[in-house]
Amino acid sequence: MNNMLKAGSTIGILGGGQLARMLAGAALKMGYHTHVYDPNPKSPAFEISSLKTIGSFEDHGLLKKFAKTCDVLTYEFENIPHKALEEIEQIVQIFPRKTSLYISQDRIKEKQFFKSLNLETVEYATICSFEDFSKSIKQIKIPSILKTCREGYDGKGQLLITNKTKKKDVEEHLLQGPCILESFLKFEKELSVIIARNDNGDVVSFDPGENVHKSGILYSTTVPSQISKTLQIDSIIIAGKIVNSLKYVGVLGVELFLTHDDRVVVNEMAPRVHNSGHWTQNGCAIDQFEQHIRAISGHALGDGERYSDVTMINILGDTTKNFRNITNAAVHFYGKDEARPGRKMGHVNYVSPKTS
Template structure:
């Protein structure tokens, strides 16, 4: 595993695995700091390719292409967590990769992730490992009548998840997932959802943004609002939870911790995203240093920026055909469109952030 001996100087190259909208906004932030990006994506058309001076379109398993990519980068990061671990191992032997293999191995698999979170003394929903239909039934009997079966790996935007209300349903949901290893979680009757976005620098410094309240529709983030309904004490607790997680992972970069806020006011960790996060997009307009710039600063070994918020903000995603209304959206706030060609159902096409004076 390699680490940086000195910060990446202006003019240096940040390698980013993944060319979606997160890679695109990372590239834009890097560019403002005088850093170049090289985006590596496994398809020819990628939102981030439109805004980066350097790019590679090749499979994440192509070692020749990965080697060539690593040669031109000073440091490597990623915008999505489902990268094959062999790819990260291969790249880590050539150049510093942040956040590193440890962060990925602890967060790619929901069972490992929740076990890790619990080991830090942080609360989660009750969860059970499920590797057979019988185990799904047995696990269901330990819950209070409601659960969610989730595949251990590769889920996002609610994919690979099924709500279940009986042992039979739990068993058939497991069969529907083609016997993929899964976890069964107890259904949390939360009051609302929130997240905390935080950064840890190469020198161990830490900065957290104010946690937004998040609303989902059809399992896709609809809206993030900051400030949300979290109390001042819950804000501080959420930030402290993120710090504990980041330190335990020797983390360098930005991470997001998704939370359930229960009716009695406790905070449960839902999942950790080892990357910049959709619920942090409002930081572009409402903070001096956005989550994207913060991530670039951290992985490049620069000092972290100021994460404090100078405005209240509401960020709304633009999903699928909603992007057709770009003209009226452009009038309504700070519009971001990701340059995606096809407005498929459920696809995140952009977002709009509206600011208000800080309360």
């Protein structure tokens, strides 16, 4: 996109969850309408969007009709059928480009992509059968993690391999489809970089965040991360290599491990705004959601500067009542009507003066 999207234009969003909800809010602030497409009639983003379409991602006729109402299109989650994007792309431009999504949808392709950039990853092997597993476990060793190649997130689709794991456990896991066996990395910290690139090739990164996961789900992100400036720069350089290689347009989340000997290991990427970037809503003048809208609509990117220290904590399941009366932090609820164990219902940003 070489020209700035005109005010009053419509930005289409595939997926109607909390990320789409916050993207729609950012677009509205910048003078744009949004049209959200999601199968769920109770999608949180529908409360914010200008237009909504309820439909399956397999309904190509409805997707085409939706696409014709949009001036540019983006998405809020990875598991969109590739065929659907091919149909839509004939009608309207999609950012981030579908190549990024195609890579991130498959953990093997993602690891191969990282390796092509000479980025360090954990040791891994492709597993399609128990025979593959039996051969590869000798090299990968125990403990290790067997993950489905596709559609796993927030700890889903993962099997921890230990000395107690039985053959039937592995075979049952493989029924979900091809898998990747990853070596178990003893890391010092979990980090993430939220980075943006526009179609002109301008790149801006937010400060790396330090993450804590519980039961495979992000619990908190803290900035500044307690790592050296050199390691912060190294992390941003890695994310920069990824977005430039992809000729990426939009915001990308890159998850990293920091080892005990200060090696930065790439875990995965998310071609969208990211949970670990929610701290930017109360720590930066331009947050990740506005940054994404800026990138896909042809605006100049915000500078990414952080003016506060922030700890973001996810509000999970039925814990929302614990956060209703908070008066010393910024609480963001997603408008979901059903609280299930582990479901992200909102987040809270605890803000303090900037220290470094």
